[in-house]
Amino acid sequence: MQINDITKFEVTERFTRYVQVDTQSDPYSSSFPSTEKQKDLSRILVQELLDLGIEDAHLDEHGYVYATIPSNTEKDVPVICFCSHVDTSPDSSGTNVKPIIHQNYQGQDLVLPDDESVIIRYADHPDLANQIGNDIVTASGKTLLGADDKAGVAEIMDAARLLMQNPEIKHGTIKILFTPDEEIGRGVNHVDIQKLGAQYGYTMDGERAGTIEDETFSANALTVHIEGVSVHPGFAKGKMQSAVKIATDIISALPKDRLSPETTRAKEGFVHPNRISGTVEEATIDFIIRDHNTALLESHQQEVENAVKSVITNYPKATYRIQIQEQYRNMKEVLNQHPEIMEIGIEAIRRAGMEPERRSIRGGTDGSRLSFMGLPCPNVFAGGHAFHGKQEWVSRQDMEQAVKTILHIVALWEERA
Numbered sequence: 001m002q003i004n005d006i007t008k009f010e011v012t013e014r015f016t017r018y019v020q021v022d023t024q025s026d027p028y029s030s031s032f033p034s035t036e037k038q039k040d041l042s043r044i045l046v047q048e049l050l051d052l053g054i055e056d057a058h059l060d061e062h063g064y065v066y067a068t069i070p071s072n073t074e075k076d077v078p079v080i081c082f083c084s085h086v087d088t089s090p091d092s093s094g095t096n097v098k099p100i101i102h103q104n105y106q107g108q109d110l111v112l113p114d115d116e117s118v119i120i121r122y123a124d125h126p127d128l129a130n131q132i133g134n135d136i137v138t139a140s141g142k143t144l145l146g147a148d149d150k151a152g153v154a155e156i157m158d159a160a161r162l163l164m165q166n167p168e169i170k171h172g173t174i175k176i177l178f179t180p181d182e183e184i185g186r187g188v189n190h191v192d193i194q195k196l197g198a199q200y201g202y203t204m205d206g207e208r209a210g211t212i213e214d215e216t217f218s219a220n221a222l223t224v225h226i227e228g229v230s231v232h233p234g235f236a237k238g239k240m241q242s243a244v245k246i247a248t249d250i251i252s253a254l255p256k257d258r259l260s261p262e263t264t265r266a267k268e269g270f271v272h273p274n275r276i277s278g279t280v281e282e283a284t285i286d287f288i289i290r291d292h293n294t295a296l297l298e299s300h301q302q303e304v305e306n307a308v309k310s311v312i313t314n315y316p317k318a319t320y321r322i323q324i325q326e327q328y329r330n331m332k333e334v335l336n337q338h339p340e341i342m343e344i345g346i347e348a349i350r351r352a353g354m355e356p357e358r359r360s361i362r363g364g365t366d367g368s369r370l371s372f373m374g375l376p377c378p379n380v381f382a383g384g385h386a387f388h389g390k391q392e393w394v395s396r397q398d399m400e401q402a403v404k405t406i407l408h409i410v411a412l413w414e415e416r417a
């Protein structure tokens with residue numbers, strides 16, 4: 001069986017089943033995984049992997065699914081991992097997702113039946129132009145769809161099925177990893193890289209068909225703590241130095257025409273105050289600091305500190321403290337040391353019949369941290385669009401292309417060994 005001759009896919013059937021399981025993660029939870037319900041899907045995945053004959057499939061105590069497809073070749077092939085996340089974004093409801101398949105799409109606006117004000121307009125979604133004749137899956141108007149990243153999960157599951165059923169496709173040992181809590185930045189906190197035992201990996205968590213991403217932001221979290229001077233407001237003249245007002249002055253002192261998410265694009269970085277809390281006595285501003293160039297994080301942080309310093313001179317009795325925490329790093333620093341990972345990813349996309357497009361992400365993936373934990377891991381398209389909202393969509397044909405891409409990746413690693 002040639003990979004491109006495969007016509008019987010189950011990826012869409014799997015996908016529409018998986019999205020009906022609510023797996024929303026919760027950034028305000030301190031447990032791991034952040035929500036127990038993520039395991040509802042993970043348990044299904046384990047059972048389906050076992051049913052395929054993948055004997056070591058299991059759910060660990062942290063909510064990760066691990067599984068191994070044994071090698072079927074004499075050659076010494078690097079162990080390759082495929083990874084997706086089971087959770088969906090906290091930004092939009094994932095409860096009672098009702099997937100709808102719009103067969104043979106003809107360029108119309110898609111009105112979602114449970115809330116007719118939610119319309120996926122052809123004009124607003126340029127990628128719909130590539131979908132004429134395809135079958136498009138959407139939610140029904142009240143929830144997100146969950147293509148991010150259940151498309152990736154379904155693609156890996158269907159590729160696993162095809163590999164188990166078609167032993168003539170030669171491959172080395174393949175590891176499967178499904179993570180919880182990616183959407184809240186904790187997806188790899190408890191991954192056991194040693195146990196996983198893979199040399200290289202691919203996350204299936206990208207967007208448009210044909211894309212592969214080897215660059216992410218580098219990311220720090222920066223917190224400014226302000227201690228003001230609290231006095232009874234009736235007796236405050238000349239004494240009170242309100243931390244609330246200091247905090248808002250600091251926000252106002254930040255650059256307005258640059259260095260923010262709303263004024264930058266492509267590889268430009270930013271400083272972004274995303275939460276503020278406090279009282280007269282003390283206040284806290286949480287920033288995220290982002291840039292593709294890790295070295296520039298330092299100067300961005302310095303700009304924040306300069307703003308704080310210039311404001312605080314107006315409040316001589318107030319004090320401040322800045323804390324910085326590393327979040328993740330641009331995976332390109334690691335991937336450049338192993339060029340064959342991207343070469344094979346790109347060639348696999350080409351063999352599946354697409355024009356490969358190499359991109360960078362204004363964000364992170366599980367792969368950006370996995371790469372620095374010893375598992376270099378670019379991000380391959382899963383086919384979803386308009387992530388994290390009610391307009392999310394994915395097509396059957398693009399998910400099938402992703403399954404083929406996975407198969408070509410494993411075949412290419414074997415071929416080149």
Ligand SMILES: [Zn+2]
Nearest residue numbers: 085148149205
């Ligand atoms: Zn994702």
